[in-house]
Amino acid sequence: MAEYMSKTTSKKYFIKLLILLLGAFIIYSIYIHLEYRNYINQSIDRNYDSFWSISHKGSNLADRLEDFIQLPIEKEDISEVKSELYNNWRIVNGESRSILSDLSAISTLHMGDSSSDWGLLRYSLFRIDYFISGMTDKFLEHYSYVISIEEKQKMEAVITVFRTISEENDNELVDIEIILQSIKEPMLIIDHNYSGTLERIGKKD
Numbered sequence: 001m002a003e004y005m006s007k008t009t010s011k012k013y014f015i016k017l018l019i020l021l022l023g024a025f026i027i028y029s030i031y032i033h034l035e036y037r038n039y040i041n042q043s044i045d046r047n048y049d050s051f052w053s054i055s056h057k058g059s060n061l062a063d064r065l066e067d068f069i070q071l072p073i074e075k076e077d078i079s080e081v082k083s084e085l086y087n088n089w090r091i092v093n094g095e096s097r098s099i100l101s102d103l104s105a106i107s108t109l110h111m112g113d114s115s116s117d118w119g120l121l122r123y124s125l126f127r128i129d130y131f132i133s134g135m136t137d138k139f140l141e142h143y144s145y146v147i148s149i150e151e152k153q154k155m156e157a158v159i160t161v162f163r164t165i166s167e168e169n170d171n172e173l174v175d176i177e178i179i180l181q182s183i184k185e186p187m188l189i190i191d192h193n194y195s196g197t198l199e200r201i202g203k204k205d
Contacts, residue, residue: 038191047118048174050102054125055169057102058162061095064088068148069155078147085099085145089136098130116201117176124183125190137172157186 068088075083103122115197131154139145147155164182168174180203187194 025155036181043107047111050105051165051174052169053102054099055162055166057095057099059166061092061099062159062162062166064091064095065155065159068145069152072181073145073147080127082145089139089145093132096129100129103129114176116203120180120197120203121176122200123162123197124180124187124191124194127187127194130160131158154190157189160186161190170188 022169053174063083065088068085071081071088073085076085103125106118106122107123108118111118135151135155161183164186165179168179168182184194184198191197
């Protein structure tokens with residue numbers, strides 16, 4: 001009888017322990033799920049924070065670039081004109097470098113159906129930085145701010161891209177797909193390979 005009672009007691013303890021372990025597992029699973037969801041939400045929020053930063057820096061970049069191309073570059077030998085060209089381009093290049101850092105903080109991993117759109121936006125702005133960096137190297141190499149008609153057209157396209165991003169950022173809900181549609185034409189001017197890129201990722205049309 002005592003042996004039977006001992007077995008019954010052990011069984012009860014085992015069942016209680018099993019229930020306790022199962023409860024702990026369920027609670028832990030819920031905690032992990034909530035923490036992962038919170039991590040995803042934070043990742044998404046960081047992307048939009050980076051977009052907000054890019055928008056404001058891009059707006060300043062566009063203002064300075066507009067000032068740059070409106071200056072009489074053919075009179076760059078005049079110290080005042082050269083100083084304004086230098087100051088405006090220095091800010092354009094600096095803002096582009098800063099935007100590059102924001103782009104590095106953007107992750108497409110948890111963006112769901114819009115992941116490819118975020119990826120294309122990143123690529124587009126990387127190509128703009130590539131163009132601006134190339135112009136900076138050219139100015140330093142030639143000690144001159146003289147630009148060709150094609151380079152001026154590309155600068156005007158850069159202005160259009162950042163104006164578009166800034167305008168979209170003013171909306172309550174940012175739609176990356178709409179931005180990409182709006183900047184397609186200027187990006188085709190800035191990056192001769194852009195059309196091929198759109199084709200490869202299925203966004204040609």
